[in-house]
Amino acid sequence: xxxxxxxxxxxxxxxxTALDAADPLAGHRxxxxxxxxxxxxxxxxxxxxxxxxxxxxxxxxxEEWGTGLIRSWNDAGWFTxxxxxxxxxxxxxxxxxxxxxxxxxxxxSLFQVAVAAxxxxxxxxxxxxxxxxxxxxxxxxxxVQELVGEPGRPLERRLIGGDGIPGPTLADVLDxxxxxxxxxxxxxxxxxxxxxNEVTRQVQAAGAIMVWDLCHSVGAVPxxxxxxxxxxxxxxxxxxxxxxxxxxxxxxxxxxxxxxxRPAITAWHGHAKPFDFDVEYAPAPGITRFRVGTPQLLxxxxxxxxxxxxxxxxLELLREKSLRLTELFISLVDSRLAPWxxxxxxxxxxxxxxxQVALRAGGADGYAVMQALIERGVIGDFRAPDLMRxxxxxxYVSHADVWDxxxxxxxxxxTEVWRDSRFARRGAVT
Amino acid sequence: xxxxxxxxxxxxxxxxTALDAADPLAGHRxxxxxxxxxxxxxxxxxxxxxxxxxxxxxxxxxEEWGTGLIRSWNDAGWFTxxxxxxxxxxxxxxxxxxxxxxxxxxxxSLFQVAVAAxxxxxxxxxxxxxxxxxxxxxxxxxxVQELVGEPGRPLERRLIGGDGIPGPTLADVLDxxxxxxxxxxxxxxxxxxxxxNEVTRQVQAAGAIMVWDLCHSVGAVPxxxxxxxxxxxxxxxxxxxxxxxxxxxxxxxxxxxxxxxRPAITAWHGHAKPFDFDVEYAPAPGITRFRVGTPQLLxxxxxxxxxxxxxxxxLELLREKSLRLTELFISLVDSRLAPWxxxxxxxxxxxxxxxQVALRAGGADGYAVMQALIERGVIGDFRAPDLMRxxxxxxYVSHADVWDxxxxxxxxxxTEVWRDSRFARRGAVT
Numbered sequence: 001x002x003x004x005x006x007x008x009x010x011x012x013x014x015x016x017t018a019l020d021a022a023d024p025l026a027g028h029r030x031x032x033x034x035x036x037x038x039x040x041x042x043x044x045x046x047x048x049x050x051x052x053x054x055x056x057x058x059x060x061x062x063e064e065w066g067t068g069l070i071r072s073w074n075d076a077g078w079f080t081x082x083x084x085x086x087x088x089x090x091x092x093x094x095x096x097x098x099x100x101x102x103x104x105x106x107x108x109s110l111f112q113v114a115v116a117a118x119x120x121x122x123x124x125x126x127x128x129x130x131x132x133x134x135x136x137x138x139x140x141x142x143x144v145q146e147l148v149g150e151p152g153r154p155l156e157r158r159l160i161g162g163d164g165i166p167g168p169t170l171a172d173v174l175d176x177x178x179x180x181x182x183x184x185x186x187x188x189x190x191x192x193x194x195x196x197n198e199v200t201r202q203v204q205a206a207g208a209i210m211v212w213d214l215c216h217s218v219g220a221v222p223x224x225x226x227x228x229x230x231x232x233x234x235x236x237x238x239x240x241x242x243x244x245x246x247x248x249x250x251x252x253x254x255x256x257x258x259x260x261x262r263p264a265i266t267a268w269h270g271h272a273k274p275f276d277f278d279v280e281y282a283p284a285p286g287i288t289r290f291r292v293g294t295p296q297l298l299x300x301x302x303x304x305x306x307x308x309x310x311x312x313x314x315l316e317l318l319r320e321k322s323l324r325l326t327e328l329f330i331s332l333v334d335s336r337l338a339p340w341x342x343x344x345x346x347x348x349x350x351x352x353x354x355x356q357v358a359l360r361a362g363g364a365d366g367y368a369v370m371q372a373l374i375e376r377g378v379i380g381d382f383r384a385p386d387l388m389r390x391x392x393x394x395x396y397v398s399h400a401d402v403w404d405x406x407x408x409x410x411x412x413x414x415t416e417v418w419r420d421s422r423f424a425r426r427g428a429v430t
Numbered sequence: 431x432x433x434x435x436x437x438x439x440x441x442x443x444x445x446x447t448a449l450d451a452a453d454p455l456a457g458h459r460x461x462x463x464x465x466x467x468x469x470x471x472x473x474x475x476x477x478x479x480x481x482x483x484x485x486x487x488x489x490x491x492x493e494e495w496g497t498g499l500i501r502s503w504n505d506a507g508w509f510t511x512x513x514x515x516x517x518x519x520x521x522x523x524x525x526x527x528x529x530x531x532x533x534x535x536x537x538x539s540l541f542q543v544a545v546a547a548x549x550x551x552x553x554x555x556x557x558x559x560x561x562x563x564x565x566x567x568x569x570x571x572x573x574v575q576e577l578v579g580e581p582g583r584p585l586e587r588r589l590i591g592g593d594g595i596p597g598p599t600l601a602d603v604l605d606x607x608x609x610x611x612x613x614x615x616x617x618x619x620x621x622x623x624x625x626x627n628e629v630t631r632q633v634q635a636a637g638a639i640m641v642w643d644l645c646h647s648v649g650a651v652p653x654x655x656x657x658x659x660x661x662x663x664x665x666x667x668x669x670x671x672x673x674x675x676x677x678x679x680x681x682x683x684x685x686x687x688x689x690x691x692r693p694a695i696t697a698w699h700g701h702a703k704p705f706d707f708d709v710e711y712a713p714a715p716g717i718t719r720f721r722v723g724t725p726q727l728l729x730x731x732x733x734x735x736x737x738x739x740x741x742x743x744x745l746e747l748l749r750e751k752s753l754r755l756t757e758l759f760i761s762l763v764d765s766r767l768a769p770w771x772x773x774x775x776x777x778x779x780x781x782x783x784x785x786q787v788a789l790r791a792g793g794a795d796g797y798a799v800m801q802a803l804i805e806r807g808v809i810g811d812f813r814a815p816d817l818m819r820x821x822x823x824x825x826y827v828s829h830a831d832v833w834d835x836x837x838x839x840x841x842x843x844x845t846e847v848w849r850d851s852r853f854a855r856r857g858a859v860t
Binding site for chain 2: 002009018019033035038040044045048049053054056058060061064066067070071072073074078088104105106107108115121131135136138139141142143147148150151156159236244245246247248249264265266267268271275276277278279280281292294295296297298299300302336374377379381383384
């Protein structure tokens, strides 16, 4: 239960610092090493560095690797880390112990899971996703369509619209041919959030398998996969979970699917008896069969340090603060940036919003505005063709940060400094 | 060119220290943090810790992640690291710049490559490998057979024997149906090395695609993929390259295959324009198309530190020292351990030997003997059912280490201390 006050009608910076003073999660900011003078609103792309991470990784390097050497596979528990850390992610997504395991990259894990999902509906030949999905999900599904289908006859793809993109609805495309539906719970561009319960119900009522991509959800919004009765999910740990650049993805499979699930890649870490060195593959029981090869243990170590923080986080307070931050941001944008035609693209209805807000820059060049913001220490990012994205990580973003971000944005717009040639487009990276 | 003397006929410990004194690679040992009192002969499973690694990873954590945050994708060159480090692995395997890229786990990379290889021979329906291969290769190929084949009609598998395992020869199984041959250059159990030129020629003469697994070769023996005219290869970096536990694998594809190659998993890091966020996949030119998702950058950082060492290594000297170490070990085993029936399983012909030696323990229990060795600081490993493995990493193993290892082994055998119940079998890890 939150003890923080609601956002008052008239807001100034003092209001924001008062909200911070009453914020029960404010103390968590001290657990992160944020650079001086930076307002970091890109934790939805790469989470900030937890203070405990460096020492933890150092210990793994010096003691477990340097001194323990090969013995650490057993003595330091390296072999079971992907399962052990999966169990620590489980409570964040409404999963049970033994249902979650670490994977390689998020794309690799989606491949692993989507093939398993499609194989549960061998008579059906359609995979559904959405035009506005993060593109790698669509690219990965192209592989799945081709490999699960017959040579020269890949599975069919149907992409729904929504979230501002024209296209058919989910109801339009669901029929007896749909094997799998893969949707991203919180949209990477707009922050729009699906109703997981309702969509899962709709998909399963059509006889299809529901796969959720939780990249922009885990650690940001409440997720209850078992509550929704979903089938499979994958997610990343380097955004709101702060596992570090490229930290391992995770895979969730509902326990009821474990006995029959046949993931794409069968490899030795998913084998029932990996050290018997049998010639034939035999799947391990449970979620372990989704494992592929040797985990990248330094990245795993950083993730472990970041997961320590999550032991103490009240997920209800987290969601309350997240909504307070995004609501505050939206109301400040509305009240102060109206003269420049700045448009809030993210749903205003809180139940449909993740922990990020996207703005369309009106008459300004959103790319250049974002570069000018970054130069002044307000770090968000830009998504082509025209969205400025701001992520609000409740563990380390303060209400005063939100104030300062909007004030800086206002100054950049009013002075038109963004027109300076040094802010013109070059490349961009997620 | 080596200035070290050949191994004399009568050997004592002083002979070994003299060989060390004359060893042009002896100085490299100082680049590694080896624990006091340990003779580390398991670098063929997990390489030792380079002294520079900890600081390098610390810098990536504190500066690139902690301070640079999302900006480091561009500013610290994170996005192109898998290509940049691929270029640094290239000279170690006879590859050209632009032909090598980092992957996820080795198993994942074999999957990525084996599918691409099979797709180059769509009219053929057989994948060849060997009974004695590292099992995960066979498990991964089962996935490839099933996914590349038609539903209910997977590609066929033919496994050759050899290396002490009964079975057909390569000549026996090669015919017009064989699409791909996947062999491990240096066998993980016995250290037996294939003639890469000859085998590649034989496979390609039958119209098949040659895929080499270099896990036990790279950094241990000379490899010349382009010299052999091979098609594809994968390898791991945590053994002789010392990249750290689970450090990323690499993929090599001969440049002639780049334009047509279609890897298994199509994902955004392999897209021609990853930041255009197109709905359709379009493969990047060159080796980049083999990339999948976001690289695990802390593990990549450790690999980068270890590759710095390889800039200065003369690969001819490396091979000379490797052979001197294995020859010394074999001759000491022959001369001192004969009374206990210890058998050298690894080929005595140097051209057929990698950088490791496997022993069969005669009347003793090899597992228990290895545990007793490890307790005394001589670290090798055991591979069921009956092999003791000893890896000789020329960069940090000395001739005196070899002497001490055999002397310790002799003591354990002669005192029969290995019969103690504390050395009895439990689990074992690679």
